[in-house]
Amino acid sequence: MLGGAALAVVAVGGGVAIAVTGSYSDDGKPSTSAGAGTSLVAVQEGPLSSQVDQSGTLAYAGGADGTPYPVVNQAKGTYTRLPVAGTQIDCGETLYKVDQEPVILVCGSTPAYRDLAVGDDGKDVRALNKTLVDEGYAAKSELDPGSKHFGSATVTALEKLQDDRGADVTGKLDLGQAVFLPGPLRIGKVTAQNGTGAAPGRPIMEASSNRREVIVKLDASQQSEVKKGDPAQITLPDNRTTSGVVSRIGTVAAAASSDKDSGSQPATLPVSITLKHPKDAGTLDQAPVQVQITTGGVKNALIVPVTALIGQAGGGYAVEIAAGGDGRTRIVPVTLGLFDNANGRVQVSGALTAADRVVVPST
Incomplete structure (x- = not known):
């Protein structure tokens, strides 16, 4: 008989938080059968990169501190x-x-x-x-x-x-x-x-x-994730994409603002991204763009969808994998690695292989 559902919030790179759930029996042991409304997805093995997604402003570069x-x-x-x-x-x-x-x-x-x-x-x-x-x-x-x-x-x-x-x-x-x-x-x-x-x-x-650059206001809590030289992809207002590289990271955080309507806003650091192909930007100035900064990567990782993660009653995370062809499953504790925010994937390590299939909510 199934008991309560455990709920955990996974904080991933780029300021994204994803809620994951897991079902447990009344004695705290994981369930041994896949529930309705779920499907099986194969564990993947291969390269994985993590990203920070932010909005930014395409402009002309100013002085060393970014000002005119x-x-x-x-x-x-x-x-x-x-x-x-x-x-x-x-x-x-x-x-x-x-x-x-x-x-x-x-x-x-x-x-x-x-x-x-x-x-x-x-x-x-x-x-x-x-x-x-x-x-x-x-x-x-x-x-x-x-x-x-x-x-x-x-x-x-x-x-x-x-x-x-x-x-x-x-x-x-x-x-x-x-x-x-x-x-x-x-x-x-x-x-x-x-x-x-x-x-x-x-x-x-x-x-x-006359140099083109994109300025991103990075949440100060993400400062350790982004470094000079990180590659970036910029989506222009017309949905074309162009590549860039992080060229400068500010050291002074902008003061958090607050008012009765909007509440407190997190302190931010200015990050400058130099375009590799400035002609792609045309004559756009002060134009809003979307930026994806690749902050890390591994060449060979075991990868599962973020939605496959379940919270364990004693803390940490696990995945539910198929135990055989009769619909039975077992719970495998995992250690989390890099998050691929863009594609909703996460690196895991534990007692599983690329031959396993994990339980995820059906879409």
Whole structure:
């Protein structure tokens, strides 16, 4: 005679919880016959991978922390030309104009903070030299792109750039004549307006790189599951899929939010995924996507459906397998391994083989 049903909740990767049940006799021993509404499924043997499924946002990559780059003006005068949102600016090109004088984008991580001329040394000079060489204003044999020194070769190449951009040809770079940012850039929000006064030290727009990435807000409790280099599959809004790889995992969790309507929300970490084939994303920006990150795998595992798991009265899990051709079954305790959330499968180990068949609810 069958007694109560045991209920357990299996927490699997990706924040999914699945309830599993198992029937036991009144003395705590498992039943020995398959119940109605069940079927038998063969235990599989082979490779298995685990995944984390999350929603994400397809956008253009920003700085190291994922935020946009602030474009800070250092020139004095009046804004006479500003880019519109979505404009792409390459290294060495005019970013905007003040009093009709071009402010040039120099690609480097050290912000503009001084005038540059012959004899100066520093990381900002190296960024200038590299930009001049990369954009064809000097050959590597003429100007070392890794040099931190502002020499005569820098002067010659800078004069060519200034002439090309319609700037005063001086062979030096005064503060305010260039913006130093990692580039090329894609312009985001522009806060300055043409015809208004340009004040040094004031942010006037935001920009991102022209690289595509997907940002996922990962539940902080899943941080140990995902690592840099994990492969990912991104489902685009039109249901096409493209591949990517985890390129950055944030270290600061966003504060949990709560209100009377929605209740508490779990803290999250930003995870950046770089697209392997950026052209697949087209011109989509701030587009919602679905992401599946593969977090682990085994080459050879015994695999059963998650729905085959039953909770044991003393704790742990088991599966019910066919004991013969007469419909009788027996309970086999199992140890759980990887979960394949996408396909509802789980790795198990115990006294069973690929020749066995497990009891699952009929669909």
